[in-house]
Amino acid sequence: MSALTLQNIDKVYGKTQVMHDVSLDIEQGEFVVFVGPSGCGKSTLLRMIAGLESISAGTLFIGDKKMNNVPASKRGIAMVFQSYALYPHMSVADNMGFSLSIAKTPKQEIKQRVAAAAEILQLTPYLNRLPKALSGGQRQRVAIGRAIVREPDVFLFDEPLSNLDAELRVSTRREIANLKASMPDTTMIYVTHDQVEAMTLADKIVVLRDGRVEQVGTPLELYDRPRNSFVGQFIGSPKMNIFGSGDLAVQNWPHHNTGIRPEHLEPATPKTAIVSGTLEFVEKLGEYSLAYLRTATGCEFTVKFDRSINHAIGKELHFKADHNNLHQFDSKTMLRVD
Numbered sequence: 415m416s417a418l419t420l421q422n423i424d425k426v427y428g429k430t431q432v433m434h435d436v437s438l439d440i441e442q443g444e445f446v447v448f449v450g451p452s453g454c455g456k457s458t459l460l461r462m463i464a465g466l467e468s469i470s471a472g473t474l475f476i477g478d479k480k481m482n483n484v485p486a487s488k489r490g491i492a493m494v495f496q497s498y499a500l501y502p503h504m505s506v507a508d509n510m511g512f513s514l515s516i517a518k519t520p521k522q523e524i525k526q527r528v529a530a531a532a533e534i535l536q537l538t539p540y541l542n543r544l545p546k547a548l549s550g551g552q553r554q555r556v557a558i559g560r561a562i563v564r565e566p567d568v569f570l571f572d573e574p575l576s577n578l579d580a581e582l583r584v585s586t587r588r589e590i591a592n593l594k595a596s597m598p599d600t601t602m603i604y605v606t607h608d609q610v611e612a613m614t615l616a617d618k619i620v621v622l623r624d625g626r627v628e629q630v631g632t633p634l635e636l637y638d639r640p641r642n643s644f645v646g647q648f649i650g651s652p653k654m655n656i657f658g659s660g661d662l663a664v665q666n667w668p669h670h671n672t673g674i675r676p677e678h679l680e681p682a683t684p685k686t687a688i689v690s691g692t693l694e695f696v697e698k699l700g701e702y703s704l705a706y707l708r709t710a711t712g713c714e715f716t717v718k719f720d721r722s723i724n725h726a727i728g729k730e731l732h733f734k735a736d737h738n739n740l741h742q743f744d745s746k747t748m749l750r751v752d
């Protein structure tokens with residue numbers, strides 16, 4: 415039995431259908447990340463699981479119980495939002511224990527659960543502080559703590575790091591990875607459009623586009639074998655180059671587009687090259703540089719160099735790629751062809 419099952423879920427607002435026939439199995443203890451471009455339906459799907467949005471068609475099971483009409487508070491779910499909205503006049507400990515005191519949990523038990531959550535989140539030294547005396551990252555951890563004390567079966571995160579600055583995002587991302595390790599039986603679903611978060615945290619990624627599931631797989635399955643060019647370009651940064659057959663030096667696949675990741679193009683001679691292009695722009699990022707080029711046929715592509723490059727803008731450069739790193743997509747359906 416899966417921890418959570420979505421069967422043919424639709425969502426309709428008025429006359430607009432925003433989720434189409436979404437089916438998904440999530441196992442107990444799995445960390446699942448929903449990713450996809452803005453407006454693809456990540457939050458809507460999460461809110462339907464939480465019970466904050468109605469389900470227009472299809473069935474949601476948590477364990478073996480149908481949940482479509484069960485109120486949010488009875489689903490065994492806790493949710494952490496992007497904005498953490500702590501009670502400003504309450505201490506960290508009171509913020510974390512608030513939902514338990516509403517539920518009339520005995521004081522001693524509240525104290526124990528708050529202390530245990532604070533330990534996991536390294537908030538023990540701050541339990542008596544007010545939220546205003548905490549950093550943004552610490553406040554977000556209190557919001558997570560508030561959810562942990564409820565001991566949910568399923569933990570939902572809606573872009574919990576998106577209000578934090580770059581450095582805090584990295585450290586809080588690590589906290590979430592630790593949290594996952596310390597709660598191995600708790601199922602977690604996490605929404606983000608940050609694909610580094612998706613790649614580093616997920617056991618399983620669900621890529622959504624326009625309210626449909628494009629692919630479900632482990633981070634490396636999606637990176638190595640994207641089911642279509644959309645997933646190929648969405649997972650991986652900088653994004654995968656897509657060449658038409660006329661853009662390449664070899665023309666074996668007239669009805670295919672070829673995807674090659676910027677990190678998989680290597681310098682070659684004109685004879686050994688699979689693709690050639692004129693250098694238009696270089697970004698030096700310290701650890702590596704990105705070169706932006708254009709083929710004679712007008713196709714723009716990106717190449718990742720592992721150290722600074724000294725080629726002049728306007729120069730023609732040649733590249734090869736290992737056969738195993740070529741992704742073939744049907745030029746009409748954009749589906750992977752093997």
Ligand SMILES: Nc1ncnc2c1ncn2[C@@H]1O[C@H](COP(=O)(O)OP(=O)(O)OP(=O)(O)O)[C@@H](O)[C@H]1O
Binds near residue numbers: 427432453455607
């Ligand atoms: N209350 C609503 N009424 C009508 N349409 C809505 C409503 N809420 C969301 N939508 C639409 O549903 C679609 C999915 O929205 P959703 O917020 O789930 O996307 P998202 O992937 O979470 O986007 P983002 O990454 O920008 O947060 C969008 O087209 C949005 O405009």
